[in-house]
Amino acid sequence: MAQVQERVAAELDRIGPVVDELGRRFADAGHTLHLVGGPVRDAMLGRLQDDLDLTTSAHPDEVERLVKGWADAVWDIGRAFGTIGCRKGEWTVEITTYRSEAYSPDSRKPEVAYGTDLAGDLGRRDFTVNAMAVSLPDRRFDDPFGGIVDLAHQVLRTPGRPEDSFSDDPLRMMRAARFAAQLGFDVAPEVVAAMTAMAERIDVISAERVRDELVKLVCAPQPRRGLALLVETGLAERVLPELPALQLERDEHHRHKDVYEHSLTVLEQAIDLEERLAGPDGAGVPDFVVRFAALIHDIGKPRTRRFLSDGSVTFHHHDVVGAKLTRKRMKALRFSTEQVEAVSKLVELHLRFHGYGDGGWTDSAVRRYVRDAGDQLERLHILTRADCTTRNKRKADRLRRTYDDLEARIAVLAEQEELDAIRPDLDGNAIMTILGIGPGREVGEAYRFLLELRMDEGPQTPEAAEAALRAWWDARTP
Incomplete structure (x- = not known):
């Protein structure tokens, strides 16, 4: 535990020039601001990063007002979800208002509502290891769901019932597989059971969001862990059915490999x-x-x-x-x-x-x-x-x-x-000049003939290419 505390302190010192000043700006305006999610988790794992996720009591308009004049650039592409992004030097910062979002059973878009406190915001996050926060600028640690214990045991668990979490946002089922692949963590049995029982809920998620999670999973350090979990739970059958289809029944003589x-x-x-x-x-x-x-x-x-x-x-x-x-x-x-x-x-x-x-x-x-x-x-x-x-x-x-x-x-x-x-030894202009023809289908045919000649016999001199072209033209012309 002492080693974890040292890593977190060192990471906070590293990002301090950015987050401390920002924390003071929000505090002076009467708002709370917390470093949250992946940056806190990665600080404990000793994994440095330059992308910072923050959560605040301030609404997006107020967030935008507070960062203007401080940030080098500001963007609001995530405003509909309560997020304002900005850049300060080498740092990319996303600041999101406390929120609560959920998918209705037949909707592909989450319904976003602003929350009122940090505990509620952390309770709606995907996994306990991502539900830890550090207040700014006073650097007080908040861990209401035991994320640090799960981090120590390298296990992915949801803050509340996994069924409730996955009902709120079914994409979290794929994120479980992605984090297993990224972090090398095990997924808690009750989480695996919920993923299996609720796999069909992934159908309400847009193809683009599924794709993005799949890319992150495949590009993780241990993609086999995540992919095997998708197959085991039946999620792969719904997002990449060709993968579990590779689990062919082997013939009795075992004369072909297990393709999966x-x-x-x-x-x-x-x-x-x-x-x-x-x-x-x-x-x-x-x-x-x-x-x-x-x-x-x-x-x-x-x-x-x-x-x-x-x-x-x-x-x-x-x-x-x-x-x-x-x-x-x-x-x-x-x-x-x-x-x-x-x-x-x-x-x-x-x-x-x-x-x-x-x-x-x-x-x-x-x-x-x-x-x-x-x-x-x-x-x-x-x-x-x-x-x-x-x-x-x-x-x-x-x-x-x-x-x-x-x-x-x-x-x-x-x-x-x-x-x-690789190109033919004569271009289109040369072909038209030599054959005395204008642009059209015949130029393309001549080009393909010369390309095949180039493939078969290697580079030709201009004279040899011209001779071959004329012979081909004479042979095909009535």
Whole structure:
């Protein structure tokens, strides 16, 4: 306990130049102000952050008046929910009026009402570890629901009955899974039971809010914990049904892998490799696209599973089917077009490497591999490597060496030919000049012919490309 107190004191000293002055401004105006939620929890865990959540007795108009002239910037995008945001130096601060909000049984939007005291505000929060507060500027600690004890035991529990909490805001069920993944905490049995019994209540939550929680979960340090909880409670069946569908019944001879467990393992192995995507400052990691692709790369298998007469199992074209399912699910969850296309491309291409064999691809095939992957090539490298979950060390080593060889060949060709920007050796203007034609369908056909020539034979001199183009044109022209 003493160590926790020291960590909190050190964190309060670190953020003191911001919160103490702000606390005095609110106190002088006759209002209370508390640091609350995640920042208090993370201070106890020794996890520093620059985003501060505060709660106050002041209503939004008064909050806005008090921070203007003090903050470097102020925004009110959350005013409808009682929140005013601002920035002070490097700090991002959100100040929310004491509130009480709940979802009516048939509504996708919460009804927001302002509360009157801190205890009521803390009582409506999701979990006890997020229901602790520190008053400002006097730094008095408030923990009416035993959050510090639950923090010490690393358990997620609701301040009141979980059924009441999840009825007020069903998204808290997904947040339980997300915090389990982020913090590595266990979820109390009564909370798991309520999540299971009330899973269908998640249907009233908008796709965008579900998506945001799913992204946070997948990008957490231990996503397997959270995903397994979603599957166990039946929530996954409602928000990402393709995941529990991977729990295929195994055939009596166990001739195919447990696809669900395999997918979770591929996700974890992809996480171990995603540092390849990080910039010099570590930016870009965690990477949702590569993690989500790893998680769902095999979602086409349930649709394509076939048992053969010899008892073996096939999943022909599960890559193509999986890409279609990926697009459908991600669009339903309102992901951006860029994310949908990136993940779908990775799912569609995740088997392509297995045609490489022992390095028998021609340079043309390697170029096509790079072209088809496009800007997802590095992620495809990660996914393909992570997809090897065999316990046969010799087989795993062979696959790793083979992929090393493919990457080496890509690097050599990239240095020689600028593979990242493969284009025909003649552009559209040159094509029209040589063939004496104007813009139209025929220019596109000629462009595609030259691109295929470039893929098959590598870079051409302008003279060779022109000769090939004229021969192709003469052969197709009546």
